[in-house]
Amino acid sequence: MRILVTGAAGFIGSHLCERLLADGNDVIGVDALLKPRIAAYNLRLLTTHPRFRLIEGNLMDLPLHELLEGVDTVFHLAGMPGVRTSWGSDFHRYSVYNIEATQRLLEAVAAVPLKRFIYASTSSIYGEQLGAVTEDRTPAPLSPYGVTKLTGEYLCRVYEHNHDVPVIILRFFTVYGPRQRPDMAFHRFIRSFIDDCPITIHGDGLQTRDFTYIGDGVEAIAAAAYAPGIIGETMNIGGRQRASVREAVAILEELFGRKAKIEWRPRAQGEPRHTWADISKAERFLGYRPRTSLHEGLRMQMLDMLASMQEMKGKI
Numbered sequence: 001m002r003i004l005v006t007g008a009a010g011f012i013g014s015h016l017c018e019r020l021l022a023d024g025n026d027v028i029g030v031d032a033l034l035k036p037r038i039a040a041y042n043l044r045l046l047t048t049h050p051r052f053r054l055i056e057g058n059l060m061d062l063p064l065h066e067l068l069e070g071v072d073t074v075f076h077l078a079g080m081p082g083v084r085t086s087w088g089s090d091f092h093r094y095s096v097y098n099i100e101a102t103q104r105l106l107e108a109v110a111a112v113p114l115k116r117f118i119y120a121s122t123s124s125i126y127g128e129q130l131g132a133v134t135e136d137r138t139p140a141p142l143s144p145y146g147v148t149k150l151t152g153e154y155l156c157r158v159y160e161h162n163h164d165v166p167v168i169i170l171r172f173f174t175v176y177g178p179r180q181r182p183d184m185a186f187h188r189f190i191r192s193f194i195d196d197c198p199i200t201i202h203g204d205g206l207q208t209r210d211f212t213y214i215g216d217g218v219e220a221i222a223a224a225a226y227a228p229g230i231i232g233e234t235m236n237i238g239g240r241q242r243a244s245v246r247e248a249v250a251i252l253e254e255l256f257g258r259k260a261k262i263e264w265r266p267r268a269q270g271e272p273r274h275t276w277a278d279i280s281k282a283e284r285f286l287g288y289r290p291r292t293s294l295h296e297g298l299r300m301q302m303l304d305m306l307a308s309m310q311e312m313k314g315k316i
């Protein structure tokens with residue numbers, strides 16, 4: 001199978017490409033490589049692989065019809081992430097990369113005999129909800145970022161309805177682990193421990209998240225390329241263990257063997273108090289079984305960050 005992955009040099013994208021190659025697929029990775037050092041680290045196991053081809057470029061400019069020639073499945077992971085930076089003047093970047101680029105890609109795939117178009121969405125489309133959230137819960141995003149990702153979902157449905165694009169939507173819940181983006185909480189927390197600096201916590205630290213370890217989540221994401229009977233479905237990809245920010249920090253304190261220095265800040269705008277994924281659809285359709293505990297996942301992320309910092313230091 002020939003698979004195209006947008007956002008291939010990113011956190012989730014690089015793990016997904018490795019998993020798809022391990023399954024014997026040919027993979028075309030597309031990425032703008034906006035952060036070259038991070039991209040090089042994420043891609044280090046991919047660039048020498050004989051069945052991986054990297055295309056550097058922006059989805060707004062690339063000749064998409066040429067790239068899609070012979071492609072069976074597209075995973076669309078590229079986009080502008082982050083809730084807190086989606087406010088104000090930066091919103092235009094979210095509009096371009098999460099909405100316009102998605103529409104341009106959908107126009108291109110509508111013209112080819114694609115088997116599957118898998119769109120990476122987010123729990124941010126749900127907003128503030130009570131209890132375990134099923135996929136049929138009414139979306140109510142709290143941030144401009146969430147609005148743009150929900151708009152991407154609606155665009156997928158429009159092209160599915162009018163052009164028979166074989167859409168599958170996956171909604172990710174707080175993915176963490178090795179190669180996590182530097183702006184995400186666990187990366188910042190671990191880096192603060194390493195540098196012996198204060199950890200910044202917004203709010204009271206009692207907010208909870210459905211944390212999804214990358215090694216678990218990528219199994220479900222990759223399975224969407226093969227599982228039967230899932231065209232048209234929307235599925236939550238959540239984790240094994242919900243926890244509060246304070247509980248996560250306590251685990252890091254145990255792993256590092258010292259207490260955290262904490263700097264408390266006001267609650268961040270646009271973020272829900274709690275997230276909780278009902279993953280029964282992913283269990284049923286994708287055979288999804290998250291296994292990694294938060295303690296083990298944080299330990300693996302800590303070890304990867306220490307190794308990556310050492311590797312990058314050696315290249316300076």
